[in-house]
Amino acid sequence: MSAEPRKILVTSALPYANGSIHLGHLVEYIQSDTWARFQKLRGEHCTYVCASDTHGTPIMIRARAENIEPEQLIERIGAEQLADLEAFGVAFDNFYTTHSEENEQLVVRMYEALSANGHIYTKTIEQAYDETKSMFLPDRFVKGTCPRCRSEDQYGDACEVCGATYTPDELIDPVSVLSDTRPVWRESEHYFFRLSAFTDDLRDWMRRAALHQNISSKLEEWFEAGLQDWDISRDAPYFGFRIPGTEDKYFYVWLDAPVGYLASFLHLCRRRDDLDFDAYWDADSPHEVYHFIGKDIVYFHTLFWPAVLKGSGMREPTSVFAHGFLTINGKKMSKSRGTFINARTWLRHLDTSSLRYYYAAKLGPGMDDIDLSLDDFVARVNADLVGKLVNIASRCAGFITKQFDGQLAERLDDEDLFGEFVAEADAVAAEYEGREYSKAMRRVMALADRANRYIEARKPWLMIKDAAQRDDVQLVCTQGLNLFRTLMIYLAPVLPAVAERTRALFGDDAWRWADAAAPVLGRRIDKYEALLTRIDPKQVNAVIEESKEAPAAAQPAATTTDEATVSIDDFARVDLRVARVVAAEPVEGADKLLRLTLDLGDSRRQVFAGIKAAYAPDALVGRHVIAVANLAPRKMRFGVSEGMVLAAGPGGEDIFLLSVDSGAEAGMRVK
């Protein structure tokens, strides 16, 4: 490791604020979160940002359908997406929105730079127009009969039956999906980005970025076909940013979306002394910037985006990492098969470490699709994680706790063996760095096998029967626990929740990668609690069953088990935070409700609380309460409630808010 930490900015693709996070999305977030966590664990200065992608026609249409403003829709969905991602351990340094002041300023700044550099021109094009809705229609909003194979009800850009591609005006009997009327073709002036002028720059960038073979061969393909200029404008009505100097032209969502990476980073820079926006984004920045994306958006991230950055006088990304898609049981996710699984559904029945591990065990640096085979998932997680990995701790900790009062020996039993585990650190690190997670998992599990064999060979359960060998039992179990601890440090990027529990078990301070090489000796450990529990196939079945019908919208969570207890995992899913009441007011038309605006440190939420009879609004402002930060947002008659505040009592006047001792600040996690 170099003395000076690397400065790294990592992004995940922005989730579109039009739907729920599902297992497919999670491949990307878990992959990039793991990488960012690895860099941080190694002591690098790594920042990981993301944002909600909020603009475009689909969001405008959906908001209309729900009879709300687009702003309300994107705020609700964005909060829900962030909560889901955080529940899976995805730890952004910042999750922002493309519908922000920062983003608009950056988009305009970049557009003006592009314009000044001669990279923008206008051209009149013809486009489908819905006269009843008074709006231009994107290709996907026109349907009709395929001109080639005559299949009915096909989208305006391609036929799903015969695979033909065409433009909407070639469709037979085209109709607008918004009104079922026949669209007309109207002319409109559009703004174009001169992508074709950047071919040489992009070729040059492609070499420097050392893109994965699969991506660069794709790019070569596109270069050979010749780059086409890019239509970056859309006509009103459109939900997005208006192009300066125009009345009714808006930036296409795909222009402002990647700028959202910058906006989220800028938003964070303004709150952090150790981050300087320009130092990362100036054309000659020495820092590293990486985008993790899915293979479906390679075009945008390896052509448009670097070209737009270059054209606006900024630096290009250091590299772009693309992953494949997720299949479940070998097939595309499907609602009828129950394999279109939302993150939220998963959380109700299964823990998140298991999925993180399974994905890691399958992920490599390439663009190949990965398969979540549910039977294999259960077998693999139970065998690898519970059977061999956690088992090491489980079989050693008992002796230490019961026989030695939790006291670890002062030395190791087998320094050489420990040394073998330490010697793998560089190889594991290199595999993480190269996103060869599957290889890293394989390597770590091979070590776990080795640790189990070591214990098997020493047989502490026999030694304990002989008073003369009592000290050796302590040595062997100290050895075993330290082998386990080293492995858990290696796995911390993938299994942050289990790593955290392990760290606490040993009473360590925050782990760094190098700690894996230094055994913990002579210390008293906490009482061992199960770090993970086996998965029952019934849990997976429950997820499938629940996913089969239309996603149960905001159904109260079914109890996850028959038992009256919850696991530590279950509890950890509830994100309790200290919140400061910024504003409180009665809700018109509701007898019991107060509308609270809560400050959660990094965000503000609107929450409705049934405490009107017990608390005067004015008395609440400024005080701290405990809020559930990841409760699914709920649409109420008066607006969306984005959480709940904790209170005790039967209700009515007898309701008592929980508070925290002085010193606590808004945003602190309760645990």
Place this chain on the structure above:
RNA sequence: GGUGAUGUAGCUCAGUUGGUCAGAGCGACGGACUCAUAACCCGUAGGUCGGUGGUUCAAAUCCACCCAUCACCA
């Protein structure tokens, strides 16, 4: 339709530049053990590497064609 990717033991996958490359884990089966969340340890199983044809002394590994699955086509 064009382009590209993938197709290796029941399952999930490794196999750098062609010659110990026919492998691992899981499952299954047999045995041992009982510290551990029926976990762990030892052993067995044995797929003509999607198909056909070709190049080569030698191909899962190169070429051609075919089949299947998947993706992209701004």
